[in-house]
Amino acid sequence: MKAAGGTQALERGLAVLEAIAEAPANGVRLSDVAERCGLEPPTAHRLVAALERYGFVGRVGDSKRLGLGPKLFQLASLSEDQGGLVAAARPGLVRLASYSGDCMFLMARSGFDAVCLDRQDGEYTIRSLTGHIGGATPLGLGPGSTTILAHLPKDEREAILAANRRRIEALGHALPSEDDLARIREHGYCHEISRSIAGIVGAAVPILTPKGRPIAALAIGATEARLPEPRLAAVIARMREEASLLSLAIANSRTAMRS
Template structure:
């Protein structure tokens, strides 16, 4: 065999280094993709207390059935998910409860929001909710049932809506910087997904402006016909809308002559929580 020239050796070394870099870059990406897919499945399962069947998780996640089942089984093996023996639905597992209990100590939002929810439910008779912004979505965290016997079941703990959809998402989006609002509206059909048909970009723009003018949002049965909602944003220490209080109920309970009163109560409690977050007691 002949000797390799210096140029050949140099080229081989360069190629070897390139191959190593590619391998090093590929491994984390693959691992990150698995984590992302598993997290997506956890969020989908957590949207409803009764959990989700496999067919729905496959459809919503975009994963193939074998991939989804493999990830779900791995999550179940770690205690993060369970499969209900009766319905076959995948539901959140006991490890989620333990992790949530530990995390709640860092985020004492329930201690701050629960009194406001109780006051709203008691004074209005409607169901009151506290939602948080997560990325471009809102997630319902807390619920307090009102005394009125007929209720709307659109909103419950764990349910997610795109920003600009439902009363909490509208209340938050309305007070985001204009550039952030425009970025969402520019790609509205993709952002709103299945809600885009009832929530057109033009209608959402009008709702956002009305929310800024009034200080609270109104959802006139756009998510579910006959189920109305109203919301008010809660602001963090930087003055950004990060959470929202909302009330939901049937349409006759949200007539125009009552909406001003409900809006005032929502804004009062939202301001109360914002103040507690900005100036916590004893700080």
Template sequence: MITETDNSPGLRLMALLDLLTRQERPLALPEVVDLSGWPKPTVHRMLVQLEAGGWLLREPDGRRFALAPRLLRFAEATLSASTLQGVRHSVLRQLVAEVGESCNLTAMSGAEVVYLDRVESAFPLRLELRPGTRVPAHCSASGKLFLAWMGARQRRALLDGLALTRYTAHTLTERAALDAELDAIRRDGHAVDAEEFVEGLVCVAVPVLAPGKRTVRCALALQAPAARMTLAQARLQLPRLQSAAQAMARTLG
């Protein structure tokens, strides 16, 4: 239910966007009316305005409204700006100081993973990936983590439209094998990239959970050249990653 304090036209649109983003699925007009408590004509007019502005888009059935790329880019930019200047970046720097390898904070954006923040190791041999970089979901540790935590219907819909492109000899391109790994990730609580995206690069990722919930807000990952840190050695850093992820979660509110 949207509060009465959101009474100006601009604040009402922002409040409606806030409501929609918290549902984590496309919604039809009657559902939005029930959730907002506003009259149907008002909600319909606002949804059409947001659609015309590029903040929402309609699902193929024409009935349900989903978050549009413009809104996702806005969210990414907001998270990135606050991350680079705040406590989360400090947590990331401290983690890199402890593990000695590059670490990053990512979020899911559509069918890809976007880097919100990253701190590089001091070693000259490294792969530099700046904030804003996008990587495939099916062959990155963070991407597989997000896929593993999705509901079955959401995951199936995303993977049905996703080309499982082969990037290295280790990339999982068979749907059954990927589904089996995603189930194992959900059970184990972490994901790995065993040179699946870039040959010679390994990664371990853990979820940053929304406080008091089992919703994955972001992913925190360690990335290193396999020549310097094997995947088995990277997994030994899981306690440090999980501790940093808990510190990150406390900053999300």
């Protein structure tokens, strides 16, 4: 009986997690999760509280609405699945780190955050906003994160920025404007001087599906002295080449899987 009870609790917890994962960008109410999963409110509350303690679920901004927490994506980033995004992107990330001599990052969306899935250091190692593989930053803060945000649909961008406003402002940053995001889409990259880490600059390019949906972003972090305008243009050109190759490889892989 104890094993059956444990299995039932696990199945209920997974159902709750799935319900939250399928919620809109502004999250979902606990009462709606309980109704969808056929649970009594106290049971749903206990399951959500447990998932929240372990970082699988989080609150959206300052509201009580529920969204996925970064723990799921941090665990995924540590996976050695050779068919995944990390494995597909790693050769290009290594080439870019070798070419530039600077730190290169693979960033992907995690709910209202962007998570560092991979990092390759060149000759010059720096501190970064995410800090390490598995580290997260709110969407709209940092070049990789902001590049992903810029390529999301407008209503999704607005909901994310509304949810992340206080988190970003608490870190001493302003939210990117629609004009800022439009320029990123127009130019094909984001370039920022860090306000959190003195002397550090970053740039990022998107990895897109054929329909323009962001899969992830390739980003570089370097000192201001190492990334002046002329060199920045050359590095971004190489980053865009690698992003295009990766987008094509992912599209071909998905086509092959469907056939």
